[in-house]
Amino acid sequence: MARYVFLMYDTEDWHDTVDEQGVADEFALHEEFMAAVTAAGASVAGGEALERSSTASTVRRGPDSGSRPLVTDGPFAETKEALGGFYVIEAPDLDVALRLAAACPAGTVEVRPVMEMPET
Amino acid sequence: MLEEVFRSAWPVVVASTARLTRDLDLAEDCTQEAVERALRRWPAGFPDNPAGWLTTTAHRIALDRLRREATLRRKLPLLVDPVSGAGGSAVEGSAVEGWAIGEDADPEPTDPLRLVFTCCHPALSSESRVALTLRLVCGVDVATIAAVLLAGEAAVARRITRAKRKIAVARVPFRVPAGDELVERLDAVLTVVHLVYTAGHVGPGTRLRDTDLTGRALGLARMLVALLPGEPEPRALLGLLLLTEARGDARTGADGELVLLPDQDRSGWDRRLIREGLGLAASALRAGPDGRYALQAGVAGLHAVAPSWAQTDWARVVVTYDALLRVWPSPVVALNRAVARSRLPGADPVAVLAEIDALAPELAGYPYLPAARADLLVRLGRPAEAAAAYDGALAVTRNPVERRHLTRRRAETGTP
Numbered sequence: 001m002a003r004y005v006f007l008m009y010d011t012e013d014w015h016d017t018v019d020e021q022g023v024a025d026e027f028a029l030h031e032e033f034m035a036a037v038t039a040a041g042a043s044v045a046g047g048e049a050l051e052r053s054s055t056a057s058t059v060r061r062g063p064d065s066g067s068r069p070l071v072t073d074g075p076f077a078e079t080k081e082a083l084g085g086f087y088v089i090e091a092p093d094l095d096v097a098l099r100l101a102a103a104c105p106a107g108t109v110e111v112r113p114v115m116e117m118p119e120t
Numbered sequence: 121m122l123e124e125v126f127r128s129a130w131p132v133v134v135a136s137t138a139r140l141t142r143d144l145d146l147a148e149d150c151t152q153e154a155v156e157r158a159l160r161r162w163p164a165g166f167p168d169n170p171a172g173w174l175t176t177t178a179h180r181i182a183l184d185r186l187r188r189e190a191t192l193r194r195k196l197p198l199l200v201d202p203v204s205g206a207g208g209s210a211v212e213g214s215a216v217e218g219w220a221i222g223e224d225a226d227p228e229p230t231d232p233l234r235l236v237f238t239c240c241h242p243a244l245s246s247e248s249r250v251a252l253t254l255r256l257v258c259g260v261d262v263a264t265i266a267a268v269l270l271a272g273e274a275a276v277a278r279r280i281t282r283a284k285r286k287i288a289v290a291r292v293p294f295r296v297p298a299g300d301e302l303v304e305r306l307d308a309v310l311t312v313v314h315l316v317y318t319a320g321h322v323g324p325g326t327r328l329r330d331t332d333l334t335g336r337a338l339g340l341a342r343m344l345v346a347l348l349p350g351e352p353e354p355r356a357l358l359g360l361l362l363l364t365e366a367r368g369d370a371r372t373g374a375d376g377e378l379v380l381l382p383d384q385d386r387s388g389w390d391r392r393l394i395r396e397g398l399g400l401a402a403s404a405l406r407a408g409p410d411g412r413y414a415l416q417a418g419v420a421g422l423h424a425v426a427p428s429w430a431q432t433d434w435a436r437v438v439v440t441y442d443a444l445l446r447v448w449p450s451p452v453v454a455l456n457r458a459v460a461r462s463r464l465p466g467a468d469p470v471a472v473l474a475e476i477d478a479l480a481p482e483l484a485g486y487p488y489l490p491a492a493r494a495d496l497l498v499r500l501g502r503p504a505e506a507a508a509a510y511d512g513a514l515a516v517t518r519n520p521v522e523r524r525h526l527t528r529r530r531a532e533t534g535t536p
Contacts, residue, residue, distance in 0.1 A: 002290075094291050094293065095293055095297070095301075097291075098243065113289050113290045113291065
């Protein structure tokens with residue numbers, strides 16, 4: 001089994017207009033997704049939904065150890081589609097992971113393999 | 121002769137060594153080394169089974185290296201799916217313990233197919249797929265691939281290394297997809313083969329044709345037909361390539377200049393290739409009438425059997441393009457369809473011109489659009505506009521033979 005992080009990107013207008021029913025529908029979509037993961041012989045090893053990107057703070061370390069870190073308001077990169085959440089998925093191979101990413105309820109999903117550390 | 125042996129054995133040796141060692145890098149290196157050993161030793165005595173000799177030698181080299189590096193645990197072995205039937209796949213996890221050359225090392229018929237599908241995986245960029253396929257499946261050296269892709273040698277080497285690393289790290293499986301997935305993934309494979317052929321057919325080099333590269337593409341297509349006998353599209357692609365290849369020598373005149381389809385001496389076409397191509401196209405169209413390559417082979421077939429440009433069955437060409445446009449709504453297909461429509465009896469060239477102009481935004485940088493416009497404008501007796509369109513085509517054409525042809529056509533408009 002290999003592990004992948006699914007980074008979910010979407011436009012954020014959803015936050016402005018969503019009502020209770022919309023939130024419930026979204027939860028239902030994620031329940032469905034997680035059921036599909038299990039059905040594919042993969043598993044959900046973790047994941048979180050994130051607050052909208054305007055609540056983010058970005059800290060950039062100075063060029064040398066003495067300089068103070070620079071804190072800015074907002075995400076690392078301002079993009080039309082912002083990172084809105086992630087899953088950690090354990091899947092047998094990339095083909096399965098990509099099929100699951102296509103079923104993931106998000107506009108765009110970046111699939112990144114997790115760096116496996118040597119066993120000690 | 122020797123070259124022929126290396127060429128046909130290369131994908132089999134790389135693929136079986138990759139399955140054995142679960143390491144594409146190592147498989148490539150060991151295949152290369154086996155070929156070099158063959159070049160040194162075979163002059164003294166040619167083996168009975170050259171492909172088998174190369175496979176065994178590559179596997180021995182690989183095992184030696186793995187034993188030497190046994191302490192370095194291989195962290196990211198290539199994911200090999202268990203093979204059905206006898207033989208099976210290598211031991212899961214460790215690539216070294218308890219190994220000897222045995223039945224596991226025997227090449228499997230599907231090995232080269234796994235290699236092709238892995239090299240053409242949709243998670244790799246289109247350029248990487250072409251580079252990786254040329255290197256790992258065809259055994260073309262990096263310098264030649266760089267020349268084909270119009271890129272620097274170092275950049276191509278980096279691209280290949282990065283692609284191999286992604287296959288290992290992201291766990292791209294070394295397998296032949298099945299069911300619906302096969303059809304989808306096969307399309308990506310056929311696209312790569314077609315790109316390799318096109319690169320050889322109208323390459324950036326000084327000659328119009330690079331027969332080595334077109335030969336590689338034909339070899340790949342033949343391999344896919346042999347390994348996937350139930351699929352119509354590989355047959356269709358091979359048919360399309362053969363029907364194109366049949367015109368090969370007729371495409372250049374005695375002076376090395378480009379001769380386009382309307383003006384080609386059709387007696388110079390290779391009838392043997394046309395017969396084979398037509399047979400493949402017909403069989404593919406029967407089995408899969410909606411296939412992208414089947415329909416393209418159909419158009420190529422209609423041109424191949426026409427006694428002349430004027431006597432081409434344009435109505436059937438247009439109908440075939442209509443069907444192709446339904447399954448593959450590409451602006452290039454729409455352009456070809458427009459040109460074919462302009463040949464129908466009673467066609468309205470002005471309407472066709474408008475149709476072509478509407479495609480221009482989508483086909484910016486595609487030289488055949490302004491060239492097709494220019495030809496129509498010549499037919500309409502608007503030479504100044506035709507000359508401007510030829511200038512537009514020249515601005516985006518690299519192949520020198522094609523450039524000379526366009527320059528000549530432009531001069532014929534009589535516009536300064």
